[in-house]
Amino acid sequence: MLKKIKNPLRFAATMVPIAAIGGVFTIIYTMNSYGSTVRQELISASDGYMALLFSGALQAVIFTSICGFFGYILSDKTGLMRPFKFEKKPLLSTAIATLISGILFGLDYWLFGQTIPGLAETYEIQVTPASFISSIFYGGVVEEVLMRLFLMSLFAFLLWKIFVRKHDKAHITQSVFIVANILAAALFAAGHLPATISTFGTLTPIIVFRCFLYNGGLGLVFGGLYHKYGIHYAMFAHAGVHIVSKIIWLLFI
Template sequence: MTLHLQPRRPFWNQFWPLFAAGTVGVASLVPVVVQQVTALELPEGAPPVAVLAAISLIQTAILVAGAVAIGAAVAPRIGLRSLLAEWRTNPEPIWPALRAALPIALAGGVVSTLAVLGLDMLFKPILSAEFAAASAEAPPRTIGYTIMGVLYGGMTEEILLRWGVLSLLAWGLWRLAGRPTAADRRPAAVVMWAAIIGAAVLFGVGHLPAVAALAPLTPILIARTIALNSVAGIIFGWLYWRHHLEAAMVAHATFHIVLTAIVWTTGSGV
């Protein structure tokens, strides 16, 4: 695919479609957040569970708003695009561009699932017994859990990690490296790969607190957490770079669907 710099578009025309998509994913977290807050040992006089859950969801929505704003400001400058962000100003319909990327996006979702499962199998023999026992008690991958993965993972996390973090990293590295003066001012491939890997690794690092709640962090457990969460992110980042954000969204959603299908079929999972 030939990449090109995107024309500057009015900020709010880019902001609202992506923010709306991101908040749909945030809304899908309601059952999980309510369950988590309910399980807490709250002190006497603490706000109601509904209020605490709403505060948590609003905080996530604020992060989404920040990521959408960052992407809208910098992504078009370096040739990265979102079909939703262009929806209100691009006369061309979304579906043809999305349909063209569907085969590679679906394949990316399948490959990322197999890569994560393969890495998980490599790490399993050397994980601590405490973490293995805690993982065995993890909630099952129900239909509801999978829908949450499709909506929050497929839309919200891609807006946060790819549209927000990856775009900002790529733009920042591009500026640090010295922007070329030629008409084609896209970042070099090495800059884009650094941003893709950087965003994926940050996503993995962000999972460490949740893992630490299950078992003490060891070098092996840290490596596993970052590796499993990074490998899929690298694939999604490449799709964002070479196609558009929605290709990464489709791949991420496919990841959750395929993973659930494999878990239901084999009885094992990550």
């Protein structure tokens, strides 16, 4: 039994410091997006700024460790788990997909900035050291553990067990992974709606469209890379998209 959970435990343990860093800098980045009154209220409600940072780190560690452990097991059971190493051809394909996706995401300011009130102003806080670190550690790693390694693997496992007659993972059809990817990407996009409401104060058709276009579309890309090459390529792409887009905003806005 211990042998079966050795690798999942090792993976979950590896995620702990990454999740902690991601959690801390996500709180810092989020707090910087609020006005002074809201910041002070949150700090007071949390018994101090350091307590707020600790809470963010702890929450990220708990969720990432649990989802990392069970996600690893589900990924292995469905045949999605790959050796944690980068190879030349997959890395090149991932880098190209990352660059294209990052550029498209970087166009957000120009595509929607004039049609969504308040969007242009958010870019005043989009490119900061805290946002860079948060996007790499939390976006690139934590979100991929939660949404792809765990959730997409869970969907694939359930679809396989329910709809595929042969219960050997070698017989899992491609349609299972495609549907699992779509479901995970849709939930990934939907999960950004609360933050979207917080940012813009409302949801309009164009705001919802933007949310699902970017978050859902990118989720499909990351899920496709996870399916084809492994979760580490999805992490590389997710972090890379944030880096490319932020460089564009830093240089041209």
